Amino acid sequence: MSALNGSGLNAGFNPAPLDAAPFSPAPFSAAESAAMQAALAAAAQGPRGANPLVGAVVVGTDGRLLATGYHRGAGTAHAEADAIAQATAAGLDLRGAAIVVTLEPCNHCGRTGPCAQAIIDAGITDVIYAVDDPHDPAAGGALTLRAAGVRVRSELAADAALDLNRRWFDAVAAKRPFVTLHIAQTLDSRIAASDGTSQWISSPESLADNHALRGRIDAILVGTQTVLIDNPRLTARNADGEADGKQPLRAVMGYRGIPDDAAIHGADGNVLHLATRDPSEALDQLFAHGVRHLMVEGGSRILSAFLAAGLVDELIIYLAPTLLGSGTAALEGLGITTLADAQQWEWDPASGGAVQVLGRDLRLHLRPATPATPATPVDPAATSTSSDTTPHRTGADTAAGGN
Ligand code: AOF
């Protein structure tokens, strides 16, 4: 986790030459390892979402770190392109240089050009990356680079790179959107007072932060109950309260119909009704509609269903210094009756940090904790006469991260 703790965040901008070890027993030099740590730290500055967090560092022939780049989210420059652009803007000649990246450089013309080609065009002759890109359309950059005569090595700091994006890798493998869930709540975890009033628990700064997030997701999801009671617009709005910039698809989940005059229809009618109460089924349908980053907005039944199913990859809590003592609880229950089954989460220092002060609120940023390995592996043959070889469930197995 050292790559995530923010220390050395600016290491990439340090012009001091790194220790270029005269003899390196490993396939990677000390300078390359240091560059990878800087790339991992840079990656963590980006936002989580449809794309993974990726960092890249260009290393000169003398072992100096020439430029550091990172990916700022879907639709923006990839990390390699960002690093190369910075080096080029500084007038550096990258011929013969190396680039150290936390993910295999992409090979596709997605929202931006292929990084493999940008590396070749810059004259970079060495590529070191941590882990392969599992995403079919983008994968294959290493082959392209090798075919062009670039020396390519991988698996440097692979564990740290996998851990950095572990829920993104899970989502890609499961062919489902990456799921961000946010809760705007009081200190005592209420999202509405007992008379139903809920505007505005959060500070204007928290609302602005949430609208910025709305502007970079593919879809926002609520339950039919929320549509019927709160009648939300679910648009990404600017400080003047006007719909502004890219707007997410608005999805409603549940069996009840959406009234024709519901505000959610908006001017563009970009609304999808998912006739299901099953989070997994909802994600399948959204994925089929091209959604790669979903924000789950509420209400408490939907929030709870996604959490109980272990389908939340990122949790953002806007915590207002307010007490209600009664009213609607953020969560309705997760089917947990004993502490050993509690869901375990960890503070996520990526994407702006684990804790931010937003006006009078705190913004808490978390991700599912890594499922712990049971201390003593269970040998089914020794403990059971049945043919069921399913590992015993532990509290860690039932945590959100275990799905
Ligand atoms: C890289 N460098 O910094 C990132 C990569 O829609 P696009 O064009 O942004 O492509 C997204 C895919 O590209 C993403 O799913 C992943 O496979 C890869 N991300 N690749 O070379 C980067 N963010």
Ligand code: ZN
């Ligand atoms: Zn790329």
